[in-house]
Amino acid sequence: MKFLRAQFGFVVSLFLAAPLFAREPAAPAKDFTHETPRQIEARLKWWSDARFGMFIHWGLYSQAAGYWDGKPTSGAGEWIMNDMKIPDSQYAKLVPQFNPVQFNARQWVRIAKAAGMKYIVITSKHHDGFGMFRSDMTDWCIKSTPFQRDPLKELSQACQAEGVKLCFYHSIMDWHHPDYLPRKPWNDLASPNPNFDNYVAYMKGELKELLTRYGPLGILWFDGEWEDTWTPERGEDLYNYVRGLQPDIIVNNRVGKARAGMNGMNKNGDRVGDYGTPEQQIPATGFGPGVYWESCMTMNDTWGYKKNDNDWKSAETLVRNLIDCASKGGNYLLNVGPTGEGLIPEPSVERLQQVGAWMKINHDAIYGTSASPFSKLVWGRCTSRTTSTGTTLYLHVFDWPTNGQLIIPGLKSPVTKAYLLKSNSLGWHKRLKTIPAADSLTISVPAAAPDQFSSTIVLKLTGTPKAE
Numbered sequence: 001m002k003f004l005r006a007q008f009g010f011v012v013s014l015f016l017a018a019p020l021f022a023r024e025p026a027a028p029a030k031d032f033t034h035e036t037p038r039q040i041e042a043r044l045k046w047w048s049d050a051r052f053g054m055f056i057h058w059g060l061y062s063q064a065a066g067y068w069d070g071k072p073t074s075g076a077g078e079w080i081m082n083d084m085k086i087p088d089s090q091y092a093k094l095v096p097q098f099n100p101v102q103f104n105a106r107q108w109v110r111i112a113k114a115a116g117m118k119y120i121v122i123t124s125k126h127h128d129g130f131g132m133f134r135s136d137m138t139d140w141c142i143k144s145t146p147f148q149r150d151p152l153k154e155l156s157q158a159c160q161a162e163g164v165k166l167c168f169y170h171s172i173m174d175w176h177h178p179d180y181l182p183r184k185p186w187n188d189l190a191s192p193n194p195n196f197d198n199y200v201a202y203m204k205g206e207l208k209e210l211l212t213r214y215g216p217l218g219i220l221w222f223d224g225e226w227e228d229t230w231t232p233e234r235g236e237d238l239y240n241y242v243r244g245l246q247p248d249i250i251v252n253n254r255v256g257k258a259r260a261g262m263n264g265m266n267k268n269g270d271r272v273g274d275y276g277t278p279e280q281q282i283p284a285t286g287f288g289p290g291v292y293w294e295s296c297m298t299m300n301d302t303w304g305y306k307k308n309d310n311d312w313k314s315a316e317t318l319v320r321n322l323i324d325c326a327s328k329g330g331n332y333l334l335n336v337g338p339t340g341e342g343l344i345p346e347p348s349v350e351r352l353q354q355v356g357a358w359m360k361i362n363h364d365a366i367y368g369t370s371a372s373p374f375s376k377l378v379w380g381r382c383t384s385r386t387t388s389t390g391t392t393l394y395l396h397v398f399d400w401p402t403n404g405q406l407i408i409p410g411l412k413s414p415v416t417k418a419y420l421l422k423s424n425s426l427g428w429h430k431r432l433k434t435i436p437a438a439d440s441l442t443i444s445v446p447a448a449a450p451d452q453f454s455s456t457i458v459l460k461l462t463g464t465p466k467a468e
Contacts, residue, residue, distance in 0.1 A: 032243040033236060033272060037290050044274060044292055046165070047218065047250055049368040050118035051326050052359075055169075055296055055335035056108075057123050057303040058151075060094040060130050063340035066306030077337060078304030081128050081175055085186040088176055091128065099146040103342025105154035109162045111344060115352040116359030116366070119165035121221045121333060124152060124210055126169070126304075129176030133214075137205045140176055151342075156214040165218035168210055170203075172238075172254075173224025177202060181229045196229055204241055211245040222254040222273075232257045235272050250274050252294075265293065278330075282321060286328035286371040294331035297321065299348055305337040312347050315354035319453040322355070322366065323396045327381035329371035358453055361422050365394035365456045373467040374410060380454065384465065391465050394421070395457040400449035406457070408441040412466040418443055421456035432457065 035043075061078045068084045075083035081091050112120055125131050131141030133152040142150060152168070159166040174180040178191035179199040211217065220242050225235065235256030242251055253259050256272030264278035265287070275292035282295045299318070300309045318334065325332040336348045359366065369383035373393075380398040384391060391413075397406065418432040433444040449455045 030240060030244055032240050032247070040274065040292075041290075043248055044250055047119070047275075047331065048292065050165070051331050051366050051369070052115075052117050052322055053119040053121060053167075053294075053331065053333045054112040054115070054117045055121050055303075055333045056338065057126065057169075057305075057335060058338045059123055059126050059132055059304065060091070060098055060128060061126070062100075062305045062338060063094045063098045065340060066302070066308060072308055073306075076302040076304060077306040077309070078123075078126050078128075078302070080304075082184065085184075087186055087188040088190075089188050095130075095144055096146060098340060100151075100338075100340060100342030101147070103147075103149075103151055103154075103338075105151065105158040106161070108338075108344060109155065109158040109164050111349060111352055113162050113164055115356040116363055117164070117334075118367075119167055119218050120155070120159060121167040121169050121219060122152070122155060124168040124170050125174075125206065127171045127173045127175055127224055129171075129174040129180075131206065133210065135206055135209055137202055137209065152210075152214055160215065166214065167217055167219035167221060168214075169221040169223060170207060170210070171224040172203070172222055172230055173227060174199065174203070182227060200234065200238075204238070207242060208245060211242065211249075217246060217249055219250045219252065220255075221252050221277075225254050225257060225259070230257065232272065239272055252277050264295075265291075282324050283328060283330070285375075286330070288329075291329075293329075294333050295321070295325050296333040296335065298335045298337075299351060303335055303337055305339050305345070307339075310347070312351065315351045315358075316453045318351055318355050319358050320398060323381050323383070323454055326366050326369055326383050327372045327396065354453075358451065361451070362454075362456050365396065365421060365458075369394065373465045374408075377409075379406065386464060390416070390463060391461045393459040393461065393465060395443075395459065397445075397449070397455045397457060400455060401445060404445055404447060406443040406445050408443065408459075410439060410467050411441045412439070413461045413463065415441065415459050415461055417458075417460040419458050420446075420450055421458050422450040429458075434459075 057078050061080050064080050066073050066077045066080065068080060068086060073080045073083045124133055129140060133141060134143045134150045135141045156166050175184055177199050179194045179196060181194050181196045183190040183194065239251055239255045242249060251273050253266055253273030253276055258266040258272060260267045262279045262281065265276040275294055278293060278295045280297055287293065299313055301311045302309050322332045336344050338344050365383055369385050372382035373384060374382055381396040383394045415434050418434050419429040423429050435442040443457060
């Protein structure tokens with residue numbers, strides 16, 4: 001207890017002291033916003049091929065677990081400071097409590113990898129401004145907790161060992177920093193004369209630490225760009241600053257101001273950032289070649305951990321969401337919200353294990369695939385892969401036909417082979433009979449569906465598919 005009292009006194013005192021950071025010098029001016037489509041495609045190829053990633057929301061709010069002074073928040077767990085209007089000086093009480101000794105970076109990465117996820121996006125800083133890494137820019141970070149370790153460094157090492165891409169989520173909005181504008185009325189430690197340029201310099205300083213200390217990153221996933229103090233010009237400058245430090249990094253469209261709300265896609269054809277970010281929804285249709293997007297979604301109702309949120313999506317829904325995204329040419333970023341102790345909740349782990357079991361069999365129908373050539377399929381979805389030797393269509397059948405006949409409407413290309421992707425105990429793939437017609441193809445299928453969530457039929461075609 002003596003240590004916790006001393007630690008809390010230190011945390012509160014750092015609020016009242018002068019800011020610890022200095023202005024970050026500007027990076028060399030270079031414009032990365034005018035790449036050719038081919039350059040963009042090459043830089044984003046690993047991500048487009050991956051199709052599936054893990055989102056991790058983890059911070060001080062995880063310790064609160066959706067409760068403050070014994071009262072539950074009605075909003076998202078990571079927004080508790082805003083939703084409960086908690087003053088900075090009171091929110092700081094979480095710092096000496098946060099000691100996630102059960103955190104195991106290798107275990108987290110292996111959970112993601114076993115689920116079939118190719119990249120991890122974790123919150124380096126959420127809207128409460130608290131850094132989940134050891135920063136030299138401020139004491140408002142993990143180094144002021146009893147934990148002392150750097151979880152992002154440990155995740156970087158684990159991701160490299162397991163062959164998973166590490167990516168960071170970094171909030172532009174900051175409820176804690178004294179120079180951020182606009183300030184919340186419940187902030188009791190705001191600067192009397194805030195200077196937003198000082199805040200931007202501080203944010204760039206943190207980003208420089210992240211981009212120079214943790215190895216090559218896959219993505220910088222920005223958020224919190226919607227307040228009026230953030231402008232298109234600042235977004236373009238930040239995009240160029242980040243790319244100046246790691247030229248190959250991918251940056252989402254929330255770095256700028258073009259995002260059209262929760263549907264996540266850019267308005268008016270503006271392009272600052274590399275891809276769109278639909279939130280908690282999947283677009284009704286795809287967007288065609290050269291338009292990159294990723295749907296980020298929760299497993300329950302919130303991003304950060306809330307101990308009373310048990311509204312879990314089924315593993316079937318998660319698998320079908322992944323298929324739906326891939327069939328429209330997009331990625332699926334599925335969230336977990338670890339506890340203040342450092343554990344991924346067991347319901348999340350259980351569902352990811354089930355998704356992983358499906359992916360172990362069906363990954364060829366997801367990784368490296370392109371959007372469906374069909375406008376609509378009533379029984380499921382389709383992904384495709386085209387090479388110099390022809391096209392492979394992966395038919396994801398959600399509703400298995402009870403009469404043994406699967407009809408593919410509008411397919412006019414000749415089929416050279418059809419078979420089930422799931423093999424039998426001897427490793428054989430069951431060949432299927434196809435019956436072509438003028439405006440459709442009928443496939444004779446077994447009476448029972450091979451997979452519980454979605455069964456995959458592979459069609460081999462010559463050339464590019466002709467479909468409606």
